Amino acid sequence: MKLDPRQAGQSRRDLAAAIRNLRLASGLSGERLALRCGMSQSKVSRIETGRTLPSATDVQQILNALGVDDDTQEELISLARTANAEYQDVRASVRRGLHYRQRELASLETNAKRIRFFMPTLVTGLLQVPEYMRAAMSPPVDPASGDVSRAVAFKLERQSLLHDKSKRLEFVLTESAIRWRLCEPSVMALQLDHLVSVSRIPHVRLGVLPLSAPVGEGAYHTFTVYDRTLVTIEMFTGRVVLLDPKDIDHYQKLYSYFSERAAFDDDARSLLQGWAEGFRADG
Structure with a gap:
């Protein structure tokens, strides 16, 4: 079946x-x-x-x-x-308004105490600066027709989660995600500076997985683990929500695997600052 x-x-x-x-x-x-x-x-x-x-x-x-x-x-x-799987169509969210998708994500985040993000392709919304955010929400292929400005406002509002001391937020970003040139070099440098700042928040753990790290598992897609309750998987046209405990356990293990091979704290900040300087030199 x-x-x-x-x-x-x-x-x-x-x-x-x-x-x-x-x-x-x-x-x-x-x-x-x-x-x-x-x-x-x-x-x-x-x-x-x-x-x-x-x-x-x-x-x-x-x-x-x-x-x-x-x-x-x-x-x-x-x-x-x-x-135990639910498919959420991005186009349906756009028809209702881009900001509704942000409300859906905010609801998931409000109800969770520990959230783990794995990002192999792009920086997640919680970590984006406004200029990067606008570029991410206005793709040249099949661009969204919703109110981008309103969605950006909701996205920025969601970022208050970063300062909620009752939460534990963990991020692992690959070098590919961080250095993907979604925007002009000056914006990319600003985005990387912001990641450095976020990495200093006490209850936030931000790791960088460089291309030089030996990793035996493929980074197939973005996923987020909410407590031990559910996992979301991002795709171009929608999002899959997994509820089966075995699926959740599998993604928890995947996150741990990638996290163990990532650089954190000063090592991560050193990588981010070096790449930011590279973007400034290009600008």
Whole structure:
């Protein structure tokens, strides 16, 4: 079964119905099934009615308790993974207004205590200076038709998060992301100076992964880990939200892997300052 995040809502309903039908076919009561798979009866009931979204692990436990054949198990576990993914279309956000996307991100950030950002391509909005921000929100290919000025204002407002001492914010940026010439050299130098300043905020940890570092894992895409709750993956046309604990655990490990190979503190600032001077020389 192909994983298609856009089908997550239908998959959730199909999964709930399939689990309920399998239990009924087995002749087990909800209480007996709950005992067999080590869950509460209320949780089994909520899964069957679609009020609770089960993880792939939950589904595996239920199917093992029901004695389901391997092919059915594989199909339903794949369905569970699809149900635990949500696709958010960028174009839909633009139709509502670019600032709505900033509100959505602000909501995620408000509810999390520890947020980890991995950026292999561009500097994230929380770290952008206004000039860089405008360039990032006005791409030459399929430019957004929304109110860029209003979106920039919301983005700058979101940056107050950097000074919220109740949060722990961690960033790993690759050299490619930092030095990608999105703007003219003077703006790029200003952007790098800003990264140096942010790196000095006590509850912010900012790392730089230079191209000279040996890294055995590919930096395929931007991702953000919110606590142990969810992961977002950025693409050109949208964002995928992952909710399955196994997916979240995988991305936590990925972040740790990249973080362990990055430069931090004075080492990171030395790299940033050197690249900033290079941009100034080009300007």
